[in-house]
Amino acid sequence: MDTLTHILNGFSVCLQPINLWYTFLGCFLGTIIGVLPGIGPSAGIALLIPVTYGMNPTSALIMMSGIFYGARYGGSTTAILINTPGEASSVMTTLDGYQMAKKGRAGAALAISAVASFIAGTLGVVGLTLFAVPLSSMALKFGPAEYFTLMFFAMTAVSSLAGKSPAKAMISTILGLMIATIGIDLQSGQPRYTMGVPELQDGVGFVIAVVGLFAIAEVFITMEDMTKGVRSEIIRLKGRLWFTKDEWNRSLMPMFRGGIVGFVIGVLPGAGGTIASIMSYIWEKRLSKHPEEFGKGAIEGVAGPEAANNSDNAGAMVPLLTLGIPGGGATAVMLGAFIMYGIQPGPLLFQNRPDLVWGLIDSMYIGNIMLLILNLPLIGIFVRLLYIPSGILMPLILAISTIGIYAINGNPVELYFGLIFGVIGYVFRKIDIPLAPMVLSLVLGGIMEQSFRQAMTISGGNPKIFVGSVITVTLVALSILSVLLPFLLPRLKAWRDGSRDTT
Amino acid sequence: MMTDRVIFVCTIIAAVVYLYATTLIPSLEIGDPLGPKAFPRLLGIAVLIAAGLLFLEMWKERKQRAPQGSANEADAWRHLWIIVGVTVWTGIYYVAFERLGYILATTVYLLALMAWFNRGKWVANILTAALFGVLSFVMFVKLDVNLPRGLAAFSWISDGVLVVVNAVTNVIKSIRTSF
Numbered sequence: 123m124d125t126l127t128h129i130l131n132g133f134s135v136c137l138q139p140i141n142l143w144y145t146f147l148g149c150f151l152g153t154i155i156g157v158l159p160g161i162g163p164s165a166g167i168a169l170l171i172p173v174t175y176g177m178n179p180t181s182a183l184i185m186m187s188g189i190f191y192g193a194r195y196g197g198s199t200t201a202i203l204i205n206t207p208g209e210a211s212s213v214m215t216t217l218d219g220y221q222m223a224k225k226g227r228a229g230a231a232l233a234i235s236a237v238a239s240f241i242a243g244t245l246g247v248v249g250l251t252l253f254a255v256p257l258s259s260m261a262l263k264f265g266p267a268e269y270f271t272l273m274f275f276a277m278t279a280v281s282s283l284a285g286k287s288p289a290k291a292m293i294s295t296i297l298g299l300m301i302a303t304i305g306i307d308l309q310s311g312q313p314r315y316t317m318g319v320p321e322l323q324d325g326v327g328f329v330i331a332v333v334g335l336f337a338i339a340e341v342f343i344t345m346e347d348m349t350k351g352v353r354s355e356i357i358r359l360k361g362r363l364w365f366t367k368d369e370w371n372r373s374l375m376p377m378f379r380g381g382i383v384g385f386v387i388g389v390l391p392g393a394g395g396t397i398a399s400i401m402s403y404i405w406e407k408r409l410s411k412h413p414e415e416f417g418k419g420a421i422e423g424v425a426g427p428e429a430a431n432n433s434d435n436a437g438a439m440v441p442l443l444t445l446g447i448p449g450g451g452a453t454a455v456m457l458g459a460f461i462m463y464g465i466q467p468g469p470l471l472f473q474n475r476p477d478l479v480w481g482l483i484d485s486m487y488i489g490n491i492m493l494l495i496l497n498l499p500l501i502g503i504f505v506r507l508l509y510i511p512s513g514i515l516m517p518l519i520l521a522i523s524t525i526g527i528y529a530i531n532g533n534p535v536e537l538y539f540g541l542i543f544g545v546i547g548y549v550f551r552k553i554d555i556p557l558a559p560m561v562l563s564l565v566l567g568g569i570m571e572q573s574f575r576q577a578m579t580i581s582g583g584n585p586k587i588f589v590g591s592v593i594t595v596t597l598v599a600l601s602i603l604s605v606l607l608p609f610l611l612p613r614l615k616a617w618r619d620g621s622r623d624t625t
Numbered sequence: 626m627m628t629d630r631v632i633f634v635c636t637i638i639a640a641v642v643y644l645y646a647t648t649l650i651p652s653l654e655i656g657d658p659l660g661p662k663a664f665p666r667l668l669g670i671a672v673l674i675a676a677g678l679l680f681l682e683m684w685k686e687r688k689q690r691a692p693q694g695s696a697n698e699a700d701a702w703r704h705l706w707i708i709v710g711v712t713v714w715t716g717i718y719y720v721a722f723e724r725l726g727y728i729l730a731t732t733v734y735l736l737a738l739m740a741w742f743n744r745g746k747w748v749a750n751i752l753t754a755a756l757f758g759v760l761s762f763v764m765f766v767k768l769d770v771n772l773p774r775g776l777a778a779f780s781w782i783s784d785g786v787l788v789v790v791n792a793v794t795n796v797i798k799s800i801r802t803s804f
Contacts, residue, residue: 172770173765173768173770176769287679287682288678288682289675289676289678289679289681289682290632290679292675292678293632293636293672293675293676293679296668296671296672296675297639297672299668300639300643300665300668300672303664303665303668307650307661309661310660310661312650312651312661313650314650314661314665315643315646342708342711342712345707345708345711345742346704346707346708348742349704349707350704511743511746512742513739513741513742513743513744514739514742514743514749514750514753516738516742517734517735517738517739517742517754518735518753518757520715520738521731521734521735521757521761522761524718524719524722524731525761525765525770525772528722528772528773529765529770529772532771534719534722534723534773537719537722538716538719541712541715541716541719544712544715545708545712548708553628553631553632554628555632571664574659574664575659575663575664578659578663579659583659
């Protein structure tokens with residue numbers, strides 16, 4: 123009963139005019155960030171942190187999560203109209219969305235992706251509302267050892283799922299942890315790896331790292347593509363922005379299936395929106411009576427993945443809010459934002475600040491409604507953004523990144539750090555080292571080391587504490603399993619195919 | 626693959642440097658049984674294990690399509706010079722950032738980039754660069770983010786912009802109150 127009052131109270135928080143305004147602003151900016159290729163939600167949220175510093179944390183967080191889920195709506199528009207994902211997870215939408223647009227069904231593709239996003243996004247928030255309380259009360263029993271193994275699991279899962287090569291992802295994760303150890307050690311007061319640079323004493327600011335790795339590096343990649351002369355044609359939006367009855371019937375089940383897949387994958391650490399939409403696409407293709415249409419403009423191939431990547435978003439908020447542990451790159455940036463406002467998400471937050479938690483969760487219901495309006499009748503306004511020449515847009519993003527970094531401390535030395543991270547991000551993209559694991563471990567590194575040392579202090583230096591309870595044993599087992607999975611899966615498949623051949 | 630070999634070597638070097646730097650951390654191990662070195666030491670070992678895994682992956686892929694990869698890899702780096710150019714130019718921008726002041730430095734920085742990447746469209750480029758410089762400055766000052774105004778020789782630009790903005794807001798205020 124208590125929870126129900128908190129949920130209803132949350133609505134009274136998020137329905138305050140000021141918070142409604144920030145929900146709108148977040149959704150609006152999120153749609154822009156989603157539509158524009160070259161800047162994603164991680165960089166967008168990181169750039170906003172310094173600007174929103176003095177704001178009331180509830181409003182600031184409502185706005186940031188608006189960007190987080192709003193970008194998923196916007197990303198599909200770019201995917202459908204110019205065959206480029208506006209945001210990483212809309213990559214599957216390009217396959218059939220762009221083909222539909224070529225056939226003159228751009229309006230239907232945009233409409234179905236907005237409606238699928240809305241239905242699945244709202245379903246996802248319902249799931250978040252239902253799962254939040256039981257999970258957070260379970261997490262209350264967590265000690266440092268449990269937290270350490272949980273973070274360990276999150277990192278191994280991200281490493282094994284993030285890219286083509288698990289070894290490279292693992293290198294990326296550990297490099298992030300190493301960068302996180304730079305600065306004064308909080309427990310002993312000793313400076314570590316600062317190389318005598320005073321700016322490094324407080325450690326490497328994660329905003330700087332995220333802006334560099336995501337915004338600046340992405341601009342570099344786009345600039346390089348421009349020099350190569352890679353250009354795709356923008357398909358003009360004409361005709362009615364709606365779908366036929368037949369198209370609706372074909373999309374209905376994919377939306378619900380995609381919504382469920384997306385939410386489950388979102389809750390689990392590691393996978394994230396891109397994998398959610400790929401799985402939904404594969405599933406729909408397998409279930410379809412006419413799989414040959416996929417890749418040539420099947421509306422199911424738009425509805426399913428779009429639903430999946432939106433409910434994934436709500437699912438990803440579950441571990442972030444209830445446990446305080448993000449399962450991927452973008453939620454890691456969200457955690458960084460929480461910490462900047464002096465708020466530690468996790469089970470205690472549900473007890474101490476129910477107004478903030480439920481205000482935030484409830485704002486997502488409203489945000490999804492706003493996004494449906496922004497992305498259906500008003501989508502024409504956002505489509506115009508695609509006509510801004512990249513030659514103007516990319517330099518502007520570099521200038522905005524500069525302001526974002528400078529605004530944190532007003533220290534010009536940090537600008538160079540940002541540029542270095544930009545170059546690192548660019549090189550890593552070129553050599554296929556995934557960046558999301560690095561950001562996750564950069565944000566979690568400090569907390570992870572702290573819980574490691576606390577656990578070891580409790581046990582008097584005995585590492586057995588990490589296999590000392592049912593929870594830790596389960597998490598350690600899951601971590602080992604997730605490390606082995608990429609190595610075992612191909613073998614298992616070969617073995618299964620082999621046995622099928624012999625029979 | 627060539628790049629994988631480079632990553633492998635770089636990772637090993639990074640691990641060795643990191644582990645060496647770890648031994649330099651002064652530590653007084655009182656109360657804290659682990660001290661500031663233990664966790665970094667684990668990380669150093671972990672990254673060596675990761676490098677080992679990468680080596681295994683390279684070993685497995687060795688037999689698969691080795692010759693085709695190298696041609697693509699050479700192509701991937703062909704346009705590197707443009708990124709080096711932009712990086713150096715951005716570095717110069719950061720050196721000038723506090724000296725020239727935000728507005729002037731940003732406008733010049735943007736103008737050069739746009740002249741290169743959005744060639745020939747001078748009017749649009751100059752308008753966007755100058756308007757962005759001025760408007761973003763005003764917006765962030767209003768948001769209490771202090772952007773640099775530059776050394777005395779250049780600060781009149783920023784000060785002038787602020788005088789104009791304040792005058793305009795005062796006029797708007799007085800119009801509002803008079804109605």
